Amino acid sequence: MRARRTPEPYLWLLFSGGGVVAALLLPVLVLIFGVLAPLGVIEPPPAARVRALLDPLLVRLALAAVVGLCLFHAAHRIRFTVEEMTRGGRLDVVLAPLCYGAALTGTVIAVLVLF
């Protein structure tokens, strides 16, 4: 019998890749740009500084990858959490395309913004 091919292993790969990237990078970025700078605890980096940070192609590629992976991580986790909380396995037909579709849309927007 031929094994049925499913995209699930790749989705789990994106989930765990995104989990690691989010774990290593997000807290410090949220701390600086989301909490300390808006509260005035530190001097907010001026626009020119942020532009200079985003200038190297490698940084923009990395940021696009980080955003994409984080979104797919969240999509995967939200999909299964909602299904477990509601015991709604039958929702998967709708929920899976909705979650991954949103993650894909967000990734495309990030690429359009950065390039």
Next chain:
Amino acid sequence: MTALPSYRPRVHPLWWARRRAYLVFVLRELTSVFVAWSAAYLVLLARAALAGDAEYAEFRAFAGSPWVVALNVVALAATAFHSVTFLNLAPRAMVVRLDGWRVPGFLIAGGNHSAWLAVSALVAYLVLRS
């Protein structure tokens, strides 16, 4: 193929609120909502900075409004909770053997947490150096 009658046990709709362990599990899973928010926030920041000084000033006003700061404080707690739980998960997901010696879990998790600290320090240095 004949359809078999399926067995569906009844589950309390709030089953996850009935035990501390279940609640922590669900809270851990829901940190991913804030992972998504943080990623979106970074895209908004990059968009504003790349669009020009006026757009950046507008973004800073948005980022400084009380509800966005409150949201980001929760996001900080959630992403930090995600980091701790996700990095602690690694030794459960993989077994590392060096010449037959099984590397103990606390070394793998400890290495991950050290990497988290190092990456955070590097990012903070790159962003904040003048």
